[in-house]
Structures are given as C-alpha cells and as structure tokens.
Amino acid sequence: MAGSPLDPQQWQLLVKARTAVTTTTDMLNTVLDLSRIELGALQPTLQVFALQPLLDKLEMELAPLANGKGLSYRTRDTELLSLSDPALLELILRNLINNAIRYTLKGGVLVACRRRHGYLQIEVIDTGVGIAPQHQQEIFRDFHQLDHPTRNNHDGLGLGLAIVARLARLLGHPLTLVSREGTAALFGCVSPWSGR
16 A cells, blocks of 8 residues: 555554564564463573674664654673573563663663673663652553553553563573652663673
C-alpha cells in the first residue's frame, strides 16, 4: 500500500495498521522471551567479548527511536571486555534502553560502562520521570507499570523490567537502580570484567 498513491485518510489508516502490527509483534516477542526464561530454555553461554560492538548495535537500532521523540541518544565509547552471554546481555540492555526512551520526555539517554571494584558496570542513564524509592522493587514484577502521566496504552505489557530481572539473575549480574521521582534514573547491570 505504501508504494501506491494514497489520500490522507488512507495514509492515516496505513500508519495505524503499521503501529498496531509493531505493537503486537513487540508484545508477542516479550511474552515469548518470558516463556523461554520460565521454561529454562535460555541457558547462558559465557564468553569474553568487547562491549563496544554491542553498544554500537544498540545505538544504531534505538537512537532513531529516541531522536523521533526529540531526545538525544549517546553511547560513551569503551574498550572494556565483559564475561557474559552476549545475546542475553543485549536483551537486558535493549529492555533498559527502551524503557528509558519510553519514560523520558526531554533530554536524553546515555549508555556507558565503567570498572568498579573489579567488576564492570554497564549503565543506562536517562533524564526521565524518575522512580520513587517505594516503587523501585515493584517495577521488576510481572505486568507492573507505574501509573504516570507519560504512560499510554502503547507502553507494552509491563514485562520488560521483569525480563531484565530474570535475565540478570540467570547470568548472575546484579542490577542497580538509582533514582527518585521527578528526576533521572540510572539503571546498572554489573557483570564480571575481563582484564584481557
């Protein structure tokens, strides 16, 4: 349809259809990810790998989403190596970054890594709405979404952070969260650092 001449009403219908398909696909993939974790079908394959190619891939995929909302998206370059499962770590970071973009109205998102106490902390920092301390454990529960003015019906199922928490436990990568309501949020995923 997009390749043929359409009047404004037809274009509007096409955009709505595309949005519905994308939303449905995202939700289905989220439920499938959760099912695979619950069934034990995801088993980590740990290896040492450079983080920068993974961060570049995520930026290429997700920066346009941020830019489309008028947000900046930055990745701080790193030469650090991680000992983790690249595919599962990518899923954790993709969920954290998508969440940051979803709940940020102005400013942007920064993805950065640093060594701390012999470990590697990968951080997703946003200038979003923040999370009050009393809600910081709840957000990792299944189907839980905070009631906030930025939330709309296209914000998924409330499973993204639940998946993050399960994958982090599976990998043995503790999660950190520093935030308060009305200010930025910093989500961190701590993985073993390889000094090679």
